[in-house]
Amino acid sequence: MSAPQQIIEVKELVKKYGDFTAVDGISFGVREGEIFGLLGPNGAGKSTTLEIIETLREKTSGEVWVGGFSLDEHPEQIKKMIGVQLQSSGYYPGLNLTELIELFAGLYNRKVKPMEYLEMVNLGDKAKVRYKALSGGQQQRFSIATTLINQPRIIFLDEPTTGLDPQARRNLWELIRKVRGQGATIVITTHYMDEAEYLCDRVAIVDSGRIIALNSPDALIDELVAGGFERPRAVKKANLEDVFIQLTGREWRGD
Numbered sequence: 128m129s130a131p132q133q134i135i136e137v138k139e140l141v142k143k144y145g146d147f148t149a150v151d152g153i154s155f156g157v158r159e160g161e162i163f164g165l166l167g168p169n170g171a172g173k174s175t176t177l178e179i180i181e182t183l184r185e186k187t188s189g190e191v192w193v194g195g196f197s198l199d200e201h202p203e204q205i206k207k208m209i210g211v212q213l214q215s216s217g218y219y220p221g222l223n224l225t226e227l228i229e230l231f232a233g234l235y236n237r238k239v240k241p242m243e244y245l246e247m248v249n250l251g252d253k254a255k256v257r258y259k260a261l262s263g264g265q266q267q268r269f270s271i272a273t274t275l276i277n278q279p280r281i282i283f284l285d286e287p288t289t290g291l292d293p294q295a296r297r298n299l300w301e302l303i304r305k306v307r308g309q310g311a312t313i314v315i316t317t318h319y320m321d322e323a324e325y326l327c328d329r330v331a332i333v334d335s336g337r338i339i340a341l342n343s344p345d346a347l348i349d350e351l352v353a354g355g356f357e358r359p360r361a362v363k364k365a366n367l368e369d370v371f372i373q374l375t376g377r378e379w380r381g382d
């Protein structure tokens with residue numbers, strides 16, 4: 128097969144759990160430097176797809192390349208170039224944030240200044256606080272900091288804003304954009320349409336283990352409108368979330 132042109136290439140990926148097909152022949156490519164979204168409802172197969180690319184889950188069939196390396200032949204090379212967001216259960220509850228960053232750095236065999244990472248995600252004042260004492264938004268920001276320690280070319284974020292309030296979500300969106308601005312490619316799963324529209328350069332809409340559309344959010348909307356679609360009522364220039372943010376402020380707070 129010819130050499131892949133994109134930083135991630137997925138071809139005809141299938142994952143079965145017994146008789147159930149969770150991922151049903153998915154193919155897509157991710158371009159270097161983009162924020163690529165897997166958008167779909169609960170159970171669509173987004174996490175399964177992500178975990179296979181991350182080398183954390185066995186596939187049933189299909190092919191995956193990351194940074195030119197085949198998942199079947201060079202999973203170790205792939206692990207070196209990716210940053211994976213751990214679920215919160217993966218953190219030692221008794222360690223403070225500085226100690227946790229040092230622990231990760233040790234795993235990756237890197238010397239780092241923990242404060243640089245904490246400041247990047249606006250947690251400099253929490254350096255001596257334990258992970259479990261953080262709020263939901265702070266925990267998500269911290270977990271993004273840990274994905275950066277390995278200086279990865281590609282960062283995978285699985286539903287990074289689920290359960291956060293509007294300020295915390297928007298703060299996290301800005302953080303994700305900042306990380307991309309430093310040169311990383313980002314693959315994100317979400318079931319929030321506004322998140323995909325705001326953050327992603329391109330999205331694959333996943334449903335029942337298949338990709339049913341893939342394009343930039345603008346192009347997908349334009350295609351729909353070109354097909355004669357009209358919203359049933361006039362579109363307002365703001366939504367309730369905008370009202371909430373306007374009233375309660377945009378600044379960092381105890382999120």
Ligand SMILES: Nc1ncnc2c1ncn2[C@@H]1O[C@H](COP(=O)(O)OP(=O)(O)OP(=O)(O)O)[C@@H](O)[C@H]1O
Binds near residue numbers: 149170172
């Ligand atoms: N270990 C497993 N054994 C059996 N079925 C599984 C397993 N893991 C996931 N599934 C099933 O595979 C389907 C896809 O799950 P997956 O977690 O990939 O979906 P998702 O799109 O990420 O959804 P969510 O947003 O709910 O996380 C679901 O129906 C789920 O129940």
